[in-house]
Amino acid sequence: MKNNLTQPAKLTSQKVKLRKAVRSDKKSILKLVKELAEFEKLTFLDDKAGSRLMKDAFSKDPPFRTLVAEADKKVIGYAFYFFTYSSFFAKKTLYLEDIYISEKYRNLGIGKKYFIELLKIARKNKCGRMEWVVLDWNENAIKFYEKLGANELKEWKTFRKIINYD
Amino acid sequence: MKNNLTQPAKLTSQKVKLRKAVRSDKKSILKLVKELAEFEKLTFLDDKAGSRLMKDAFSKDPPFRTLVAEADKKVIGYAFYFFTYSSFFAKKTLYLEDIYISEKYRNLGIGKKYFIELLKIARKNKCGRMEWVVLDWNENAIKFYEKLGANELKEWKTFRKIINYD
Numbered sequence: 555m556k557n558n559l560t561q562p563a564k565l566t567s568q569k570v571k572l573r574k575a576v577r578s579d580k581k582s583i584l585k586l587v588k589e590l591a592e593f594e595k596l597t598f599l600d601d602k603a604g605s606r607l608m609k610d611a612f613s614k615d616p617p618f619r620t621l622v623a624e625a626d627k628k629v630i631g632y633a634f635y636f637f638t639y640s641s642f643f644a645k646k647t648l649y650l651e652d653i654y655i656s657e658k659y660r661n662l663g664i665g666k667k668y669f670i671e672l673l674k675i676a677r678k679n680k681c682g683r684m685e686w687v688v689l690d691w692n693e694n695a696i697k698f699y700e701k702l703g704a705n706e707l708k709e710w711k712t713f714r715k716i717i718n719y720d
Numbered sequence: 721m722k723n724n725l726t727q728p729a730k731l732t733s734q735k736v737k738l739r740k741a742v743r744s745d746k747k748s749i750l751k752l753v754k755e756l757a758e759f760e761k762l763t764f765l766d767d768k769a770g771s772r773l774m775k776d777a778f779s780k781d782p783p784f785r786t787l788v789a790e791a792d793k794k795v796i797g798y799a800f801y802f803f804t805y806s807s808f809f810a811k812k813t814l815y816l817e818d819i820y821i822s823e824k825y826r827n828l829g830i831g832k833k834y835f836i837e838l839l840k841i842a843r844k845n846k847c848g849r850m851e852w853v854v855l856d857w858n859e860n861a862i863k864f865y866e867k868l869g870a871n872e873l874k875e876w877k878t879f880r881k882i883i884n885y886d
Contacts, residue, residue, distance in 0.1 A: 606811075646783055704881040705881075712851060713873070717849060
């Protein structure tokens with residue numbers, strides 16, 4: 555028990571603040587984006603792509619919005635989202651492009667806090683749905699999403715065509 | 721062979737014009753959207769959703785863009801698309817929400833013409849990718865997409881949460 559004396563007070567999600575990103579968060583956000591790419595075993599392109607990402611994030615008409623999580627005066631999580639549209643619903647959809655929480659801040663309820671906030675933003679924008687994708691081996695995330703009351707769209711296949719500039 | 725004399729000249733995709741939708745196309749577009757919903761065995765909400773869809777399509781800052789196909793002086797196809805964003809690419813994506821060609825105008829190359837035009841728009845907007853979804857039983861469409869050089873994203877699962885307004 556003696557170690558408890560030197561341990562910091564346990565962080566709870568109540569002490570975590572979700573807020574809009576500001577320009578001075580750029581470095582912290584990029585670090586987390588790279589962490590997510592490593593976690594997902596995907597390649598985050600290069601420094602050029604990183605600069606472009608942050609330029610886009612803080613441009614006049616940004617193609618996505620950034621919500622950061624702040625704890626211990628540090629940015630420890632981020633979410634990128636934007637609005638898409640469902641023609642059959644005739645309503646906007648809040649699409650969550652990325653959500654990431656730094657490893658030592660997991661299992662504290664920050665993910666749930668994020669989803670509550672994002673659903674609030676979706677309602678404010680009269681969205682009919684919120685959507686996102688997850689890698690099929692990420693079982694923890696899938697369990698978490700199912701607990702939130704989300705469903706997998708099993709009957710739809712997603713197709714992608716890379717745009718060639720040669 | 722005698723029937724040939726009274727048959728109209730065979731329509732080719734060259735005679736089909738793809739153009740931005742205008743307000744006077746509203747009725748024709750809605751009719752095609754309903755046809756697509758029937759084809760996909762999905763419910764297109766109701767007249768209220770239809771009005772909302774057309775109101776959004778021709779609003780000041782539309783959440784999607786509409787490209788119609790015109791042949792025989794009629795609107796015989798439509799596509800709704802918008803731009804999403806890939807954080808790891810740090811580039812926009814052209815997302816194709818709907819594409820539909822009226823039954824009697826199929827297999828004339830109009831679908832291919834649409835994709836060539838959409839890829840042109842994607843390039844103009846510096847997109848890294850073009851994406852869309854397809855129902856798993858729609859084998860003809862899947863074959864067509866594979867011929868275009870598109871790939872299914874098999875490792876990603878899409879999750880959806882319906883927004884509750886009660």
